[in-house]
Amino acid sequence: PPLYTDEFLERFVANARALQARLEQPLVMENIPGFFDVKASQLPEPVWLARFFDATEVGFLLDLPHVWLEAHYRGMKPEAWLAQFPLEHVVELHVAGVEEDEDLRGPWIAPTAPSEAMLAFLAHAVTRCPRAKAVTFDAFSPSLTADVLFRSVERIRGAL
Numbered sequence: 001p002p003l004y005t006d007e008f009l010e011r012f013v014a015n016a017r018a019l020q021a022r023l024e025q026p027l028v029m030e031n032i033p034g035f036f037d038v039k040a041s042q043l044p045e046p047v048w049l050a051r052f053f054d055a056t057e058v059g060f061l062l063d064l065p066h067v068w069l070e071a072h073y074r075g076m077k078p079e080a081w082l083a084q085f086p087l088e089h090v091v092e093l094h095v096a097g098v099e100e101d102e103d104l105r106g107p108w109i110a111p112t113a114p115s116e117a118m119l120a121f122l123a124h125a126v127t128r129c130p131r132a133k134a135v136t137f138d139a140f141s142p143s144l145t146a147d148v149l150f151r152s153v154e155r156i157r158g159a160l
Contacts, residue, residue: 002032004048009055016056028059028091033066033109045070050086059091063138064125065098065109068118072107078121082128090129094138095122095156097148111141113152119159126160135160 002008020027029052034045043051053060062085071081097112114122114137126132137152 002034004043004045006042009043009048009051012052013055016052016058020056020058026059027056028061029053030061030063030094031066031085032063034070044084046084046086050089053086053089058089059131060086060089061092061094062087062090062125062129062132063094064122065094065096065118065138068098068121069107069109079124082121082125087125087128088130090132092134092136093122093125093129093132094136095119096138097152111139111144111148113148113155119155122156123159 016027016029031045031049049060052058064082067082067085068078071078074081095114095118097110097114098107098118099110099112100106101108101110122135126135135156137149137156139149139152
């Protein structure tokens with residue numbers, strides 16, 4: 001996980017501004033999985049992200065399975081952890097499947113259909129993201145089948 005420090009924030013802001021100036025296109029940043037806290041971090045992830053988005057006006061691509069997994073490993077309800085994020089900056093949401101991982105001995109993102117709980121979490125999150133324009137099924141694996149892809153997209157649409 002990243003170090004959520006003021007110094008790291010300054011570098012991220014400078015890099016985002018440089019990209020915005022160079023590309024002259026809208027830019028989005030996705031939250032990355034942070035399943036444990038690094039002692040050197042100075043700020044909670046949601047605070048760091050809020051400062052980043054306020055400073056850059058970059059759009060927020062909210063990865064819901066990352067939030068769900070972070071909440072799980074913190075012993076929190078996903079909705080409570082989500083409420084701490086700067087949802088007013090969200091322009092796109094990712095949703096994916098989660099399965100038990102033998103190596104981690106716990107849940108992890110998998111190339112499978114989103115569960116009913118994940119779809120309910122998506123439905124909850126969408127109502128709290130006023131600028132959201134897209135929801136994406138975020139699956140990446142050679143083992144992902146067309147059936148899982150099409151069924152997942154259909155179920156995601158149904159949840160919205």
